[in-house]
Amino acid sequence: MIHLTIDDKSIEVPAGTTVLEAARQLDIDIPTLCYDSRLKPYGACRLCIVEIAGFPKPVTSCTTPAADNMVVRTNSALLHRLRKTTIELLLSDHPNDCMVCVRSGDCTLQELAYLYDVRENRFSGGMRDHNRPDANPFIQRDQNKCVMCGLCVRVCEEVQGVGAIGYSNRGFEAKVCPPFEKDLNCEFCGQCVSVCPTGALSGKMWAGQPRQEGVKLTDSTCTYCGCGCNITLHSHGDRLIRVSSKKTSHNRGWLCVKGRFGYDFVNRGDRLTTPLIRREKGGALEPASWDEAVQFVVTRMAGIKEKHGPDALAGLASARCTNEENYLFQKFFRSVIGTNNIDHCARY
Amino acid sequence: MNSEITVNVCLGTGGIAAGSEMVMEEFRKEFETAGVKNAKFGDRCKIHKVGCRGFCARDVLVDVSVGDKTWTYQYIQPEMVKRIVKDHVLGRQPITEWLVGDDYHTFHDNQKKVILGDLGKIDPESIEEYVAVAGYTAARKALTQMTPAEIIETMKKSGLRGRGGAGFPTGLKWSFCAANESDDRYIICNADEGDPGAFMDRSVVEGNPHAVLEGMIIGAYAIGATHGYVYIRAEYPLAVNRLNMALEQAKEKGFLGKKLFGTSFDFDIKVKLGAGAFVCGEETALIASIEGERGMPRAKPPFPANKGLWGKPTIINNVETLANIPAIINRGAEWFASIGSEKSKGTKVIALTGKIRNTGLIEIPMGTPLKDIIFNIGGGIEGDKLFKAVQTGGPSGGCIPQQHIDLPVDYEGLKSVGSMMGSGGMVVLDETDCMVNISKFFLEFTQAESCGKCVPCRIGTKRLLEILTRITEGNGRKGDIELLQELAEDVRDSSLCGLGMSAPNPVLSTLKYFRHEYEAHINQKKCPAKVCNKLLTFFIREDMCVGCGMCAKACSVAAITGEKKKPHHIDSSLCIKCGSCFDACKFSAVLKE
Incomplete structure (x- = not known):
């Protein structure tokens, strides 16, 4: 174990812990933009700088491993000045249209600007013009709001293993983009959207929907597959307007395209809310009660089994069920119906 | 080289640009012609291509050696070869008016050549010639007679420090790397020289590639690396060619590959071309580039010596650092430590450019006063103008003013005045250089x-x-100097890698020593050196103007009027201050104030 002192508080951490992680264990707040505990440290935003006794200049706490007897200071006039300059520089090349930005109230940059009281900007000057229409169906890219924290690139590479985006150009004109600056064409899991600290990446479906006021958050479980990812439903009135997932969930906040963006059907008027039964051959599907529907299935299955034997029946299970449900389903077919005709949609 | 007559032709990039390949071809033709008449001639005479000898401004440089006497010719062009062969080689009458003058000797005699010693003497494309000047004896000695620990100790004792810029002690770096438990280690030669105007590494690789390879072999053995890389810019085609040639030759001779020099040590080197990003000279970005990633620096620690290429302990040394190593092994740490100043040992190769008479590549003992470099080796300021400052360390360095002219040129000396050694660029500035403009120039590059x-x-x-x-366009505001100072300090103190940390140096050093120039630009809207056009007024001196009309022709906004053969006039309300008239006038009649 390693002993170190951060802002006069001592702490013991296992070897390999970074100074930032140690400080967070002590509930010491160090600002960050490019840090995410789930990804490799990157050291680009330069906000998590701290002073360490014996080091000639401030270092980024996210990349510096804690060492024995380290004495760390996370706040000083110099650190405050350097952080404020960094935030001011970022804002000097930012649209600053928080009033109409999808991330207002939920934006790290906005919060930092407020905390560091950046009202006027000493560095106003030329700004990037990287916005361009991207026809992909899910992800809204407002590149002029990008702070180049690299979280999207890293999550795509490290977590999703896709690598659909990378960097191009140098210096001030550097930007994140898909290969050859084409439209985004990936699996649209939206992990990039979930880690973006600003409004540079958002869901296209989020546009024009309530952001904070009147939005109700309800924790739930995704029903798309057996993984059972924890999700948080954002609703406004009786409408579902966004799906997110918490970092603390068993799925660590990661979702797939269906879990993150496949919620549109919930708000549709033609969505099925009761079972339907075709009572006569060639007739229309008619609403029925659950009791009637279940009884209908039981009667038909029993009839077929009796008349044609159990192998006349087959069961096709769904990936949307949990493992336990799928286990029960095959058990039902093998033991109750008495057939091995059982398969699963994930095979097709 | 045992021939009675040897003609050395400089075939470095500078020489080739000046036409040395054609000069050499001409010599070959002339000799053939002469050889026909005198059958014995071919055996006695040799045309010999050599690397850059530093004084590229005088290219094509040609040495003619007859017996043990050598004459050096400068500014040689193909059409001059015929006469050299006829008068000097055949007639034994040197052509005195084409020979180099005293300044050539002052340029060379005031230097101390450890790295550049064999450049300009041996054929860089021939391993035999390198072996003939005791090449690969240091590697043989190191591998067969020394333990890795002894080599590292020798490096530590020699006081050799990294020549790439930061000046970190080489032996110490090697010992850090060797101390790691690892199944594999790497050594990388950093030949991604990118400072504008710097060409020391290029010349060394072009002129003596085997010295670099030998340094790598010794380094690899010392740290226990079995694989090496040379990361070199693709913009250096000649250096890349000669490097590849040298690698082939060394492999053939068994100096690279398996069981080197009869020991159990295996070592091989690969060449990796850089794609033109300056930042890839930064070691973590360089590693990322070799790994096939975008060349972006990574935060340190971990340092490459502990966790570098492919996550393995890696040593990255600059070309010049590596080229020093064979000499240190052969001649001893004490010899090396006897050269230079207290904390900076050995010599430094410097690319001397700017407003100076003798420009080129020089090698001086560390600690040589700035004054000696500029006024002895460099021959003073061009056109006898007043010396203003010298910019050292490339775009990340700083400007050193007149008052520090006695400063010893070594790591500590340059740092003490807010500049740095960097890779060894030195740009001399005179009274006609605007310091605000200079710092703008370097910032354009770094940004x-x-x-x-x-x-x-x-x-x-x-x-x-x-x-x-x-500021240079006359729109400087009150408070801009303070803003520049603050921002420059903040960028220096909070950037990730050496590029950002040092990029503000030109601003900070000019603010420190030439603040008055900034003030003149902002407060009086004047450029004291008369460089920033937007702050100048252009006018025509009637007594000097012959009325040729060239200025009026050059003016894109028709601000200049006048009758033919009569003095012209500039309408300052129309003038956009582009300076075209100033450049166009052959009679110095256009003035700017």
Whole structure:
């Protein structure tokens, strides 16, 4: 174990812990933009700088491993000045249209600007013009709001293993983009959207929907597959307007395209809310009660089994069920119906 | 080289650009012609291509050696060869008016050549010639007679420090790397020389590639590396060619590959071409580039010596550092430590350019006073103008003013005045250079070469450049000097890698020593050196103007009027201050104030 002192508080951490992680264990707040505990440290935003006794200049706490007897200071006039300059520089090349930005109230940059009281900007000057229409169906890219924290690139590479985006150009004109600056064409899991600290990446479906006021958050479980990812439903009135997932969930906040963006059907008027039964051959599907529907299935299955034997029946299970449900389903077919005709949609 | 007559032709990039390949061809033709008449001639005479000898401004340089006497010719062009062969080689009458003058000797005699010693003497494309000057004896000695620990100890004792810029002690770095438990280690030669105007590494690789390879072999053995890389710019085609040639030759001779020099040590080197990003000279970005990633720096620690290429302990040394190593092994740490100043040992190769008479590549003992370099080796300021400052360390360095002219040129000396050694660039500035403009020039470079990863460098250097630009254009505001100072300090203190940390140096050092020039630009809207056109008024001196009309022709806004053969006039209300008339006038009649 390693002993170190951060802002006069001592702490013991296992070897390999970074100074930032140690400080967070002590509930010491160090600002960050490019840090995410789930990804490799990157050291680009330069906000998590701290002073360490014996080091000639401030270092980024996210990349510096804690060492024995380290004495760390996370706040000083110099650190405050350097952080404020960094935030001011970022804002000097930012649209600053928080009033109409999808991330207002939920934006790290906005919060930092407020905390560091950046009202006027000493560095106003030329700004990037990287916005361009991207026809992909899910992800809204407002590149002029990008702070180049690299979280999207890293999550795509490290977590999703896709690598659909990378960097191009140098210096001030550097930007994140898909290969050859084409439209985004990936699996649209939206992990990039979930880690973006600003409004540079958002869901296209989020546009024009309530952001904070009147939005109700309800924790739930995704029903798309057996993984059972924890999700948080954002609703406004009786409408579902966004799906997110918490970092603390068993799925660590990661979702797939269906879990993150496949919620549109919930708000549709033609969505099925009761079972339907075709009572006569060639007739229309008619609403029925659950009791009637279940009884209908039981009667038909029993009839077929009796008349044609159990192998006349087959069961096709769904990936949307949990493992336990799928286990029960095959058990039902093998033991109750008495057939091995059982398969699963994930095979097709 | 045992021939009675040897003609050395400089075939470095500078020489080739000046036409040395054609000069050499001409010599070959002339000799053939002469050889026909005198059958014995061919055996006695040799045309010999050599690397750069530093004084590229005088290229094509040709040595003619007859017996043990050598004459050096300068500015040789193909059509001059015929006469050299006829008069000097055949007639034994040197052509005195084409020979180099005293300044050539002052240029060379005031230097101490450890690295550049064999450049200009041996054929870089021949391993035999390198072996003939005791090449690969140091590697043989190191591998067969020394333990890795002894080599590292020798490096530590020699006091050799990294020549790439930061000046970290080489032996110490090697010992850090060797101390790691690892199944594999790497040694990388950093030949990604990118400072504008710097060409020391290029010349060394072009002129003596085997010295670099030998240094790598010794380094690899010392740290236990079995694989090496040379990371070299693709913009150096000649260096890349000669390097590849040298690698082939060394492999054939068994100096690279398996069981080197009869020991159990295996070592091989690969060449990796850089794609033109300045930042890839930074070691972590260089590693990323070799790994096939975008060349962006990574935060240190971990340092490459502990966790570098492919996560393995890696040593990255500059070309010049590596080229020093064979000499240190052969001649001993004490010999090396006897050269130079207290904390900076050995020599340094410097690319001397700017407003100076003798420009080129020089090698001086560390600690040589700035004055000696500029006024002895460099021959003083061009056109007898007043010396103003010298910019050292490339775009990341600083400007050193007249008052520090006695400063010893070594790591500590340059750092003490807010500049740095860097890779060894030295640009001499005179009274006609505007210091605000100079710092703008360097910022243009660094901000364009920033990788864009960290905020202070990506946006900070851009903002610094914008402020400098508005000052030079007459739009400087009150408070801009303070703003520049603050922002430059913040970019220096919070950037991720060496590029961002040092990019503000030109601004900080000029603010320190030439603050009055900034003030003149902002407060009086004047450029004291008369460089920033937007701050000048252009007018025509009637007594000097012959009325040729060239200025009026050059003016894109028709601000100049006048009758033919009569003095012209500039309408300052129309003038956009582009300076075209000033450049167009052959009679110095256009003045700017």
